[in-house]
Amino acid sequence: MDEKEILAWAEASGISVEQAREYLKKLEPLDKKEDDILREVFSGVNRPVLELSAGRGEFTRQLLEKYLKPEGKLYTTERLPEVAEKLAQAIPDKRLEVLVSDSSTLPLPDGSAGLVISRAALHDFVSDDGDVVKALEDCVRVLVPGGTFVIYDKIKDGYQDVETESAEGRMERMNVELAALEGKVCWGLHFLKDYVRLMEEMGFSDIKTTVLEMPDQPGYVRYMTGNLNERRPAYVKRWGEKVNAVLDSLAADFQKTPPRALSMAFVWGKKL
Numbered sequence: 111m112d113e114k115e116i117l118a119w120a121e122a123s124g125i126s127v128e129q130a131r132e133y134l135k136k137l138e139p140l141d142k143k144e145d146d147i148l149r150e151v152f153s154g155v156n157r158p159v160l161e162l163s164a165g166r167g168e169f170t171r172q173l174l175e176k177y178l179k180p181e182g183k184l185y186t187t188e189r190l191p192e193v194a195e196k197l198a199q200a201i202p203d204k205r206l207e208v209l210v211s212d213s214s215t216l217p218l219p220d221g222s223a224g225l226v227i228s229r230a231a232l233h234d235f236v237s238d239d240g241d242v243v244k245a246l247e248d249c250v251r252v253l254v255p256g257g258t259f260v261i262y263d264k265i266k267d268g269y270q271d272v273e274t275e276s277a278e279g280r281m282e283r284m285n286v287e288l289a290a291l292e293g294k295v296c297w298g299l300h301f302l303k304d305y306v307r308l309m310e311e312m313g314f315s316d317i318k319t320t321v322l323e324m325p326d327q328p329g330y331v332r333y334m335t336g337n338l339n340e341r342r343p344a345y346v347k348r349w350g351e352k353v354n355a356v357l358d359s360l361a362a363d364f365q366k367t368p369p370r371a372l373s374m375a376f377v378w379g380k381k382l
């Protein structure tokens with residue numbers, strides 16, 4: 111974050127610049143841990159990398175800037191055409207190709223990727239029946255034998271009832287409710303052990319895990335409330351007026367939910 115971004119974020123969160131800096135300082139050792147793991151999983155990869163569910167492309171940018179070789183190739187998937195188009199325009203890097211594709215129908219040959227990776231994607235994963243193993247089968251197909259599959263996602267470890275104990279946990283329920291408005295199922299938050307089981311069910315071996323305990327973000331509720339208010343018209347456009355009830359109930363719950371953060375976990379393994 112540059113100075114301007116820190117100021118804007120502090121203001122939108124209702125916190126002082128000192129509080130903002132203190133929080134960013136706490137993130138430094140976690141960034142280092144993340145960097146070590148990403149260097150490890152990218153080392154020796156000499157085929158294209160597939161990123162699942164880029165969203166606004168923050169992680170995509172990071173992969174291109176820090177980990178993908180200059181002659182490498184990165185495919186990233188996004189199931190929503192309008193999001194995919196914005197993404198391709200926003201990241202003009204020749205090594206990047208945005209696939210407008212659901213993860214279950216990838217336009218790539220068998221064994222063509224050396225690494226499949228996603229960040230903050232699986233808890234948000236939407237499919238017809240909520241069967242994540244089935245939804246990810248095609249991602250396993252495109253991974254070369256010996257290739258690495260990396261899940262990097264939010265987890266609900268440390269909470270009994272994540273939706274009432276953590277504002278971020280409550281926030282994540284919204285994605286489940288939005289998917290339901292479309293008659294679909296969003297996987298939602300899970301425990302680390304669920305991701306390990308998922309990797310086992312997908313047939314990966316040599317599974318490793320690392321948890322990054324994220325510090326609570328000061329001003330999270332205020333920041334997210336402002337953000338959701340800004341996005342409300344776009345949500346209504348996509349889901350109709352019924353989305354207002356989802357947003358209103360989230361705003362009300364935010365007022366009584368502790369502003370605690372969720373941990374992030376890396377879970378990675380090899381395809382046999």
Ligand SMILES: C[S@@+](CC[C@H](N)C(=O)[O-])C[C@H]1O[C@@H](n2cnc3c(N)ncnc32)[C@H](O)[C@@H]1O
Binds near residue numbers: 189229235
């Ligand atoms: C939280 S965002 C991803 C954030 C991003 N990876 C990052 O780290 O900045 C989750 C994205 O997953 C996409 N998504 C949900 N279900 C999907 C599926 N079955 N296949 C592909 N993309 C999916 C959504 O459209 C959304 O853009």
